[in-house]
Structure formats: structure tokens, C-alpha cells
Amino acid sequence: MSDETTPTTPLSGTPSPAASAASPRAPKLETLLAAAATTFATRGYSGTSMRDIAHDSGISLSGIYYYTRGKSSLLYEIQSRTIDALIASAAQALSTVTKPADQLLQFVENHISYSNDHPAFVRVLSHETAPDGTDERREAVELKRHEYVKVLRDILDRVRQEYAAPVPTSFAADMLFAMMSGPRQWGVSDTELNVGIASRLIYDLFVHGFTGGAAATRP
Amino acid sequence: MSDETTPTTPLSGTPSPAASAASPRAPKLETLLAAAATTFATRGYSGTSMRDIAHDSGISLSGIYYYTRGKSSLLYEIQSRTIDALIASAAQALSTVTKPADQLLQFVENHISYSNDHPAFVRVLSHETAPDGTDERREAVELKRHEYVKVLRDILDRVRQEYAAPVPTSFAADMLFAMMSGPRQWGVSDTELNVGIASRLIYDLFVHGFTGGAAATRP
DNA sequence: GCTTCTTTAGAACAAGCGTTCGATGGTACG
DNA sequence: CGTACCATCGAACGCTTGTTCTAAAGAAGC
Numbered sequence: 001m002s003d004e005t006t007p008t009t010p011l012s013g014t015p016s017p018a019a020s021a022a023s024p025r026a027p028k029l030e031t032l033l034a035a036a037a038t039t040f041a042t043r044g045y046s047g048t049s050m051r052d053i054a055h056d057s058g059i060s061l062s063g064i065y066y067y068t069r070g071k072s073s074l075l076y077e078i079q080s081r082t083i084d085a086l087i088a089s090a091a092q093a094l095s096t097v098t099k100p101a102d103q104l105l106q107f108v109e110n111h112i113s114y115s116n117d118h119p120a121f122v123r124v125l126s127h128e129t130a131p132d133g134t135d136e137r138r139e140a141v142e143l144k145r146h147e148y149v150k151v152l153r154d155i156l157d158r159v160r161q162e163y164a165a166p167v168p169t170s171f172a173a174d175m176l177f178a179m180m181s182g183p184r185q186w187g188v189s190d191t192e193l194n195v196g197i198a199s200r201l202i203y204d205l206f207v208h209g210f211t212g213g214a215a216a217t218r219p
Numbered sequence: 220m221s222d223e224t225t226p227t228t229p230l231s232g233t234p235s236p237a238a239s240a241a242s243p244r245a246p247k248l249e250t251l252l253a254a255a256a257t258t259f260a261t262r263g264y265s266g267t268s269m270r271d272i273a274h275d276s277g278i279s280l281s282g283i284y285y286y287t288r289g290k291s292s293l294l295y296e297i298q299s300r301t302i303d304a305l306i307a308s309a310a311q312a313l314s315t316v317t318k319p320a321d322q323l324l325q326f327v328e329n330h331i332s333y334s335n336d337h338p339a340f341v342r343v344l345s346h347e348t349a350p351d352g353t354d355e356r357r358e359a360v361e362l363k364r365h366e367y368v369k370v371l372r373d374i375l376d377r378v379r380q381e382y383a384a385p386v387p388t389s390f391a392a393d394m395l396f397a398m399m400s401g402p403r404q405w406g407v408s409d410t411e412l413n414v415g416i417a418s419r420l421i422y423d424l425f426v427h428g429f430t431g432g433a434a435a436t437r438p
Numbered sequence: 439g440c441t442t443c444t445t446t447a448g449a450a451c452a453a454g455c456g457t458t459c460g461a462t463g464g465t466a467c468g
Numbered sequence: 469c470g471t472a473c474c475a476t477c478g479a480a481c482g483c484t485t486g487t488t489c490t491a492a493a494g495a496a497g498c
Contacts, residue, residue, distance in 0.1 A: 044265055211382040445494075
């Protein structure tokens with residue numbers, strides 16, 4: 001059911017999104033995907049031409065089609081591998097802690113850390129969507145995205161129960177994802193923060209609020 | 220310095236982003252901008268063709284050029300008018316209250332309400348950017364966007380002082396904007412919420428946190 | 439050296455792009 | 469009726485798009 005030239009394995013646990021089954025042409029495919037991801041991330045999917053990708057990857061225009069089926073397949077492969085890696089990475093990170101609040105912090109740290117390591121891939125996953133594809137491939141990505149969201153929702157459900165949180169879980173999950181995907185917009189404060197510090201800030205802001213638990217006066 | 224066919228007035232206080240100086244061709248320009256905004260919002264700027272806009276607006280392809288200079292001018296006009304209207308609307312909303320916390324709620328309510336009334340315009344403002352324009356027009360929009368952000372930052376500064384909030388202002392502002400621009404991503408909970416309720420939820424989540432001020436235990 | 443398979447890329451393709459031109463019908467006014 | 473201006477649009481322009489075709493260089497085995 002894979003659409004690529006090379007059948008892709010689930011890449012169990014591998015952190016890099018551009019790592020798949022061992023194949024003679026796999027390494028260059030990864031170079032290609034990495035170049036495509038950065039270009040998609042900066043110019044947007046529609047704003048990126050295959051010639052742009054050819055230039056950025058160092059592969060000739062027609063050479064690209066030896067490694068991939070076409071433009072939309074590139075996008076799909078990037079998104080698919082990224083969400084797979086994100087899910088696997090989160091699962092591994094969560095296996096080390098049990099307390100709901102700790103799991104939440106762990107989830108945030110994992111997401112921020114992964115976004116910091118592979119910014120283009122995560123940005124393409126969360127901001128781009130293929131216009132042409134009538135495909136079921138888009139639905140496949142959407143399905144896995146929901147799976148990833150559900151991981152967070154389940155954590156939030158447990159946190160919510162523990163602290164009798166008044167905010168609906170799914171709404172809170174969306175807001176937390178918005179925060180974590182936030183940069184590159186609006187004020188764009190020079191967030192060259194350490195991953196750990198940034199994660200902690202987001203976690204604290206999300207859990208305790210801007211006032212930090214003080215001023216808990218609710219009208 | 221205006222780039223449109225018709226010189227645009229600052230539209231002082233008018234809530235609709237597509238309302239400018241009185242001109243014989245103003246009304247159709249507004250129709251055009253509204254159509255362009257919705258199309259840009261759904262397909263993205265690069266993914267939208269002038270023929271798409273012609274089809275969606277009911278104006279012929281060449282007819283569009285009677286009302287605007289070209290594609291990038293359409294984007295600029297949409298963004299410029301929207302940020303102008305947003306600033307004016309916020310200023311008016313804030314004039315009714317003085318307490319920092321109240322002003323914050325007022326700002327959030329105003330932004331959410333405006334986004335609810337003109338979703339396409341706000342989305343184009345916050346998510347799209349012209350690739351072609353070497354222009355200073357983009358910088359002009361960016362300048363006004365910063366002006367709008369500064370309004371929020373100043374409010375947050377006062378709130379921060381009052382409650383000794385531990386989170387940096389600019390960082391918090393970015394996070395709040397991310398929350399307010401959040402929908403249409405990730406889990407996408409069916410947020411057909413009432414504007415007032417949604418604003419309140421975001422305000423509470425931002426100020427008091429997910430746990431609502433409970434569990435203010437900070438390691 | 440010959441054959442076979444993999445990898446590369448230049449050239450060309452039809453389709454779509456943003457934009458311009460020239461012409462046309464419609465009012466308004468003398 | 470005639471003239472001037474406003475609004476509109478079909479047709480065409482040159483260029484870029486995603487994709488394919490065809491050929492050739494390199495590696496491997498005999």
C-alpha cells in the first residue's frame with residue numbers, strides 16, 4: 001500500500017524521520033526528503049517547485065523521479081515518516097514515568113525536543129496539506145495524527161481527574177498543540193531558548209497559567 | 220504610497236476589513252477582497268490562482284485587474300485592512316475598562332470575536348505571506364502587526380506586575396496568540412463554541428492554567 | 439570485451455500561471 | 469444623435485509548472 005518506490009517499514013523507534021528500510025537508494029532518498037522538507041517548510045508546498053527541490057537537494061529535476069513518484073508523494077512521505085517518528089518517540093519517552101503530570105511534561109519535552117531536532121519536518125507535518133491528492137494517503141496521515149493527539153488527550157484526562165481541572169480535555173489539547181507549534185508567527189519573540197527551558201515554560205504556562213497559580217480568583 | 224487603484228483611508232473604527240474610502244468602485248472591490256480572502260484562506264496564497272479568485276468572486280479574470288494591481292496587491296490589501304481593523308477594534312474595546320486583567324479579557328474577546336466575524340481575513344493575516352513581493356508593503360504590514368502585538372504585551376506587563384507572574388511577557392504573548400489562532404490544526408476539536416465562552420476558556424486557561432489554580436505546586 | 443542493471447540528466451511535453459491588450463456594451467451629458 | 473467615460477471581458481502573451489522520454493555514463497558479473 002506504500003506509494004513510494006521503496007516499501008517503507010514502520011521505522012520502529014528511529015528518531016530521524018528520514019530513515020526507512022534498508023535499500024540501495026535509501027540514503028539519497030533521505031537527502032531528497034530532507035531537502036524537500038526544508039523547502040516546503042520555508043516556501044510552502046504550493047510555493048515550492050520541483051525545480052526548487054532539485055536545486056536544493058543537488059539532484060537533477062528528472063533524477064528526483066527515480067526516487068519518488070512525484071511532488072505529492074514527497075509531501076506524504078515526509079508527513080508520514082514524521083508522525084510515525086513522533087508517535088514512537090513519545091511512546092518511548094512516556095514509558096519512563098507514570099504520574100500524569102510527569103507524563104504531560106514528558107510529552108511536551110519530547111515534542112519540543114523533536115521539533116527542535118527536525119524543525120522542517122514537524123512544520124511540514126503541522127502546517128502543510130496536499131491540494132491535489134484525492135488520495136487516501138492524506139487520510140492515513142490524518143489518522144495517525146489523531147492517534148498522536150489521543151496520546152496527549154489521555155494524559156490530560158488523567159491530569160484533569162487528579163486536579164479536577166475545569167477546562168475540557170480536547171480543547172485544552174488543541175491549545176497546548178497550538179502553543180507547541182506556535183513560533184514563527186505574530187510577535188515571534190527570539191525564542192532561541194534551550195529545549196528544556198522552553199518545554200518547562202510551556203508546561204508551566206499551560207498547567208499553572210500566566211499568573212502561576214496566584215490570583216486564582218474566578219468570578 | 221497606497222498601492223491600490225483607490226487610495227485607502229485608515230478606515231477609522233470600521234469593523235469590516237473590506238471597507239475603505241468612498242469610491243464608485245469600492246463596493247465591488249470589497250466583494251473581490253472577500254472572495255480572495257476566503258480562497259487564500261482555504262487554498263493558501265500560492266495555491267490560489269487568479270482564475271480561482273475570478274471564479275469565486277464572479278468577476279472575470281481580466282476584470283479583476285480593473286480593481287487591483289495584481290495578486291500580491293490583493294494579499295497586501297487584505298492583510299493591511301485586517302490588521303488596521305483589528306487595531307482599531309481592540310483600541311475601542313479596551314477603552315471601556317482599566318483593570319489589567321479586565322483589559323486582557325477584553326483583548327481576547329475582541330480578537331476571538333473579530334476572528335469569528337471575519338475568519339478568512341484573520342487567517343490570511345496570520346498564516347499567509349507573499350513570496351514574490353520585494354516590497355516594502357510586507358514590512359508595512361509587519362510593522363502594524365507588531366503594533367498590535369505590543370498592545371497585548373503592554374497589557375501583559377501590567378498583569379505580570381500585579382500578580383508577579385513568572386513567565387516572560389513576550390513569550391506569553393506569543394503563546395496567547397498561538398492559542399487564539401489555534402483552530403484548524405491538530406485535533407481540531409469541533410470548536411463551534413460561542414464566542415464569549417471560547418474567549419473565557421482561553422482567558423482562563425491562559426491566566427489560571429489547565430488546573431485552574433489548583434495544584435500550584437512548583438518543583 | 440560484452441552484457442546487464444542501476445543511476446543520472448538534458449530536452450521536451452501539455453497544462454496552467456499572472457498579466458496585458460483591444461474591443462465591446464452601457465450610461466450620462468451636450 | 470454624438471461624444472466621452474466607465475465597466476467588463478475574451479483572447480492572447482510569455483513564462484513556469486509537474487511530469488515523461490530517451491539516451492548515456494557507471495558498476496558488476498561473466
